[in-house]
Amino acid sequence: AQTVTxxxxxxxxxxxxxxxxxxxxxxxxxxxxxxxxxxxxxRQMILVIRQEAYKQQNATENRFSVNFxxxxxxxxxxxxxxxxxxxxxxxxxxxxxxxxxxxxxxxGTRLQVFP
Amino acid sequence: DSGVTQTPKxxxxxxxxxxxxxxxxxxxxxxxxxxxxxxxxxLQFLIQYYNGEERAKGNILERFSAQxxxxxxxxxxxxxLELGDxxxxxxxxxxxGSSRVGDTQYFGPGTRLTVL
Numbered sequence: 001a002q003t004v005t006x007x008x009x010x011x012x013x014x015x016x017x018x019x020x021x022x023x024x025x026x027x028x029x030x031x032x033x034x035x036x037x038x039x040x041x042x043r044q045m046i047l048v049i050r051q052e053a054y055k056q057q058n059a060t061e062n063r064f065s066v067n068f069x070x071x072x073x074x075x076x077x078x079x080x081x082x083x084x085x086x087x088x089x090x091x092x093x094x095x096x097x098x099x100x101x102x103x104x105x106x107x108g109t110r111l112q113v114f115p
Numbered sequence: 116d117s118g119v120t121q122t123p124k125x126x127x128x129x130x131x132x133x134x135x136x137x138x139x140x141x142x143x144x145x146x147x148x149x150x151x152x153x154x155x156x157x158l159q160f161l162i163q164y165y166n167g168e169e170r171a172k173g174n175i176l177e178r179f180s181a182q183x184x185x186x187x188x189x190x191x192x193x194x195x196l197e198l199g200d201x202x203x204x205x206x207x208x209x210x211x212g213s214s215r216v217g218d219t220q221y222f223g224p225g226t227r228l229t230v231l
Contacts, residue, residue: 037222043203043224043225045225047220047222050219091158100171101148101163101209101211101218102148103158105157108157
């Protein structure tokens, strides 16, 4: 069974600085998808970025980028020029491309942003 | 706004009762997913429906059931409620099917269930 591990329960960053959130996963599949979701205090789950395993190029969305290392099964999220609004829980998620579309989530990392 | 709607936003009920949570997917999405977020279990997949049919089942209790209607909205029924069922219940939707385009799930705002 696939598992997703986020080893950093909490992280903090100063406004305008860069922070990296870690995520590792375990799978025997070769084709899958990875996602980062943000959950602010409103509890809404917001898609931040997604990565398709068959693509070697790292995904980027504005200030958010990932470092996808398929062989190492690592999928970290880098937030550049951090803003106060980035403060939230961040969840890493795995989705297989076979049979089921369910997402398997990590336990989350709480990011605090200080002015 | 993801385009996925859930009602009600909050629900407070007593042990032993039954409740129904409702979800309307984004326009054009055929798949609906239900997830439970609790303090001790984290975010867990419950069940998926695709175009009216059950497609995948996760850690869903026998006391829970769901369905997807012809207009594609979905309902999650929770019965014989226990204190431990208190959680945030999310609905998500995607285009679905085998297309790679349909692989991203968009979440609704959730229904917070409190069982007293």
